[in-house]
Amino acid sequence: MPPLDLTRSARLSVAPMMDWTDRHCRAFHRCVSLTTLLYTEMVAAAALARGGAVHLLAFDAVEHPVALQLGGSEAEDLAVAARMGAERGYDEVNLNVGCPSDRVQSGRFGAVLMREPAHVARLCAAMREAVDVPVTVKCRIGVDEQEPREALPTLLEAVRAVGVERVTIHARKAWLDGLSPKENRDIPPLDYGLVHEMKAAFPDLHVSINGGLATLDAAAAEVERGLDGAMVGRAAYHDPAAVLLDADRRMHGAANPCAAPEDAAVAMIPHIEQHLAGGGRLHQVTRHMLGLFAGRPGARAWRRYLSERATDPDAGIGVLEAALAHVTRAAA
Known part of the structure; x- marks a missing residue:
């Protein structure tokens, strides 16, 4: 089977997860699935652009297709960091607009950026100008008291206007005031219906869904219902065989690299x-x-x-x- 392009690979992806999806984890996941799109842990753009922390970009060629996820709120930092990642061979650069941790909030990036769609668009535009690889966005459906049916399409419109063609939507709100990062992964209710509504409203966008997908069957079902892709997080880490072992055949009609x-x-x-x-x-x-x-x-x-x-x-x-x-x- 010829190499898959990123749009095809993104039919199934493994979420960026801090302290988990490092280069060794990605190499392992690649042994189990050759086609699934893999993501780095979130890397702070400032650490690359101003701190020179190039070791954070280390990866093995066997990991392709692999995307670099960046966190930041300064256009210049993100442009420099994106360029560094693209020059080292990453296939995609993704902007984090979904992480709810206190550290991320204090740096004005992650989920807090849901409140600033115009600024997110400026960040994406700066990154796109700096690199030739795709620039994508991973976001929530809203934060705190935002009305998701207003906040989410506003963000999608803004990033689409500057050329972003792929987005991954974690189908939960992030409550920045009152819930811990761990609680934000479980307590806010999932709204898969809204993600499907966004695909209908933005048919030209490649839309992947994230949040609460615990099996390959669940991920495949969302694609079969009309979404372009599904992103699995903790389940792929804690039970990689159940999620990834049959992924190449199920999602792409390709041979699985491992039978067991x-x-x-x-x-x-x-x-x-x-x-x-x-x-x-x-x-x-x-x-x-x-x-x-x-x-x-x-x-x-x-x-x-x-x-x-x-x-x-x-x-x-x-x-x-x-x-x-x-x-x-x-x-x-």
Whole structure:
């Protein structure tokens, strides 16, 4: 099958998740699915543009298609950061207009930008002028007392006017006053209907939905109902096999790279060996693999063995192989 373009890959994507979707997590997810669009953790534009933190842009070519998510509210910083990401090979640059954390609010970026659609449009315009790769937006349906049916189309109109062609909508409000970031992921009610309304109102926009999608079936159902894509977050991290193992066949009619979770574990060995050879530690990779056998016989032993042994300073591939043997014995 020929390489998929980003529009096609975005039929299914894994959400940017702080402390989770680092380069090792993305390499692992790519072993399980060749077509799913992957995102970095949110990277502060100022850290790149003014702090020179280029290490935050590290990724492996095997991760393609992969998008860089940026957070920021200064057009110059975002333009410089976007250019840095594009020059290093990222396929897309995404602007975070959805994160509700206190740190993000204090920096006037993330979900707080839902209140400033014209400013978001200026930021997107600056980024688009700086790069040739697509600039996209991930947002909420509104914040605090905003009326989503007013706030969301206003934002979409603004970014579409400056050339943004793809958006991902987390189908919940963000309550910046009164809820913690964790509570903001669960408490505000989901409004999938509104996201579908936005697709009908903006048929030229590629619209992906995010929020509460716990299975591949649920993600596929939203696409089958008329959306262009679905983005899965925590479920893809905690149970990657259930979400990603059959994703290439289900979403694209392509062959899945792994027939079973065991195959994905073995496929990660070259990446792990390269990481260890460079002075890295085993647990920096395997911490993202703990959910690989969720719901399977031996899953608890797999998690326990890796959690206890992978942190040893001299832990190597043998630890992974021993953990995998626990699963094999339990399945016998």
